[in-house]
Amino acid sequence: MRFHHVDVFTDRPYSGNGLAVFPDAAGLTGPQMLAVTRELRHFESVFLVRDEPAEGTWRARVFDLAGELDFAGHPLVGAAAVLHDLHGGGADRGAWTLRLPARTVEVATRRRGPGRYASLLDQGPAVFLGRPDPSGLAALFGLEPGDLDPGLPPEVLSTGLRYLVLPVRGDALARARVVAPLDVPLARLGAEFAYVLDAAAAEGRHWTNDGLVEDVATGSGAGCGAAYLRRHGRTGDGEQWVLRQGRFTGRPSAMAVSADGRGADVRAVRVGGEVAFVAEGRLRELPDPGR
Incomplete structure (x- = not known):
C-alpha cells in the first residue's frame, strides 16, 4: 500500500506539519489505520477511499496517535493536494469533496509548481x-x-x-x-x-x-x-x-x-496553506486486521 509524505502549511519540505496520506486505503480497518499511524509517528495520518460514483468525492478517515478524529485541518489540506497531484488531470485548479464519518467538507486546490500545491479548506460555520x-x-x-x-x-x-x-x-x-x-x-x-x-x-x-x-x-x-x-x-x-x-x-x-x-x-x-511534497513510500506489510 503506497503513501505520500507531505509537509503542510509550508512552501518548502522539512518545515510545516508533516503528514502521511494514503490515497487508496480500501480494505483497511480502523485498528489497522491506527497501527499504521503509530508506526509512522506523524502527528496525524489520513486514509482515503474513492467514493463512487461521485466525481471528485472521497471518503476520509483521520487518525492521530491516540485514535480517530471526527475532524482535522492539516490532514484534509494535505490530502486534497495529494488528490490533485494524482487525479487533477494536469489542471491548475481542483475541487475535492472529503466525506469524514461525522461530516463532509470541501477543499479547493491550486498547483503552484512541481511538488507544490496550495489548498483551502472550508470548515463551515462556527x-x-x-x-x-x-x-x-x-x-x-x-x-x-x-x-x-x-x-x-x-x-x-x-x-x-x-x-x-x-x-x-x-x-x-x-x-x-x-x-x-x-x-x-x-x-x-x-x-x-x-x-x-x-x-x-x-x-x-x-x-x-x-x-x-x-x-x-x-x-x-x-x-x-x-x-x-x-x-x-x-x-x-x-x-x-x-x-x-x-x-x-x-x-x-x-x-x-x-x-x-x-x-x-x-x-x-x-x-488553507501551502503543501510541499517530501517523499513517497510503500508499506511492505499491513498490520493484523484485528489488532
Whole structure:
C-alpha cells in the first residue's frame, strides 16, 4: 500500500506539519489505520477511499496517535493536494469533496509548481459554546492571570472540534506550557482541546492534552481562532490573514485563515496553506486486521 509524505502549511519540505496520506486505503480497518499511524509517528495520518460514483468525492478517515478524529485541518489540506497531484488531470485548479464519518467538507486546490500545491479548506460555520470564568485558566498553562489578554475573553467554540481559545499577551505565548493533563478541566468547560492565541502577534500554540507533544500547525484550532477574532471584530468580514504556529517546535508554519459573518453569526470559516511534497513510500506489510 503506497503513501505520500507531505509537509503542510509550508512552501518548502522539512518545515510545516508533516503528514502521511494514503490515497487508496480500501480494505483497511480502523485498528489497522491506527497501527499504521503509530508506526509512522506523524502527528496525524489520513486514509482515503474513492467514493463512487461521485466525481471528485472521497471518503476520509483521520487518525492521530491516540485514535480517530471526527475532524482535522492539516490532514484534509494535505490530502486534497495529494488528490490533485494524482487525479487533477494536469489542471491548475481542483475541487475535492472529503466525506469524514461525522461530516463532509470541501477543499479547493491550486498547483503552484512541481511538488507544490496550495489548498483551502472550508470548515463551515462556527458554533460558539460559551465564555468560561477565566479564573484558573492561565494556571493550566503555567501562566499568571495577568498574562491573559484583558480585551479578549476566553471562549469555547467549534468549527468541527471544540476548542477553548485562550487569548494571551506579551511574552506569555513563549512561556506557555501544559503543566497537568487537560482532559478533565477542558471537559468541565465543554471543550476537547485548547488553543493559546496571541491575537496581537497572530500566532498560536496547541499541545496534546497530556502536554507531551506540541502540534506544529493546527488547522482545526486555526479555524476556531479565525472565527473567534472575527466575532470580536479583530479581523474584517472575509478578510484573509496569516496565523502562524510552530515556531517553538523548530518548524515554523503559516496558515491562511478567514471568517465571514458578524458577532456570533460566523457562517463560513476557511483555513488553507501551502503543501510541499517530501517523499513517497510503500508499506511492505499491513498490520493484523484485528489488532
